[in-house]
């Protein structure tokens with residue numbers, strides 16, 4: 001009999017309770033694409049909201065942005081994605097399984113993988129001793145070949161007029177391209193950050209474990225601009241700040257670590273990079289990247305200054321990206337539009353960038369598997385999601401003990417009051433124990449039960465999901481009780 005892993009249990013619960021479904025399932029499904037169901041969409045909205053609160057709302061030095069997914073093609077020339085964003089792929093001759101060459105190495109790292117194709121070809125390690133992850137054959141691989149990671153699409157109705165665009169593979173470039181706009185339209189001064197949450201697309205060679213690696217996913221990225229020389233300090237600052245975000249939202253410390261990249265793992269532009277890793281329950285318990293925090297230096301802003309200088313050449317070449325070469329750097333790049341003039345120091349520089357880049361889907365998966373638990377109540381097995389109240393899709397449930405004796409009326413009144421402030425759920429069907437169990441599975445932290453005593457003394461029972469403690473609370477204090485728990 002196959003042994004069910006913790007991930008299998010979570011996947012099954014996600015489908016059964018409406019967190020996550022396979023995309024296009026009625027047509028047999030579309031590989032590595034997923035849809036969020038009624039509970040999943042609330043979880044994901046809460047993850048996004050928690051990120052935004054911590055990274056934008058609570059900070060005086062960060063502003064938000066929401067850029068379009070389609071951008072001018074030169075953006076991707078300047079960023080390096082048009083020429084370099086490829087994975088090296090090989091196929092096992094024995095079982096025909098396609099693998100990323102870097103995934104055959106000991107550590108699968110995503111930042112280091114996207115390097116110039118020629119360099120990757122040169123660096124492709126000897127595959128004669130590598131093992132196929134699928135069938136175990138040794139050294140049976142084909143010559144590595146490049147596999148482009150950006151999805152292409154056409155803009156314009158006429159074939160003659162149409163222009164090839166790319167679905168963005170990261171949200172970061174929209175931020176760099178708007179650096180000047182934000183500087184000119186707000187009062188921000190370096191050091192400051194621009195944050196964005198949005199969809200990104202990568203034609204990944206291998207997808208993995210449910211929503212861990214998909215071809216369409218959501219990123220939450222901050223580009224924090226600082227003065228060169230202060231970058232090391234900010235790098236340390238953001239490492240601590242981001243680690244704390246995960247633990248504050250309930251991820252267990254034993255499942256979370258920071259892994260600093262070795263020098264030879266770094267992307268060519270990065271001065272430092274650390275991954276926030278989570279011990280996902282794949283295989284034996286795999287440490288995998290949840291978020292990358294990189295010191296990107298002044299690379300991106302300088303590249304975009306080169307990109308702008310390439311515009312004429314691009315028009316002259318029929319807007320064909322493959323025919324244009326990125327312009328050389330302007331020797332006077334310090335005076336360019338993507339530089340910053342420090343009024344106090346009377347100095348101009350191109351800011352360095354510290355980038356904490358997280359995945360909303362990937363962190364939702366981590367919050368799901370970390371919250372998943374099984375225990376026993378009175379000899380009966382219980383599945384429970386121990387989400388922190390901030391992330392729980394439903395914050396509380398209102399349950400009349402029975403469907404008579406005026407209980408539903410009191411319960412509905414309470415429910416109508418609470419649902420104006422946050423997501424809650426009303427349920428009067430089936431036995432109370434079953435209704436509690438359903439809420440435990442959905443991760444609802446509190447249930448309020450209206451019973452016979454409520455009519456007499458206006459109190460309700462509040463049941464805590466984790467401790468199973470039950471105590472009585474006056475009807476008038478339920479809203480404040482929830483506000484305290486939700487920190488609102």
Ligand code: GAP
Pocket residue numbers: 110111169170171172202204211212213214215216217218219221289290291292355357358359360361362363
């Ligand atoms: N701007 C930097 C950047 O995009 P990355 O490490 O390639 O860096 C950042 O991506 C985060 O985005 C990852 O840590 C991960 O959480 C998420 N991510 C990247 N590719 C993904 C994919 N195919 N599926 C789901 N999430 C992904």
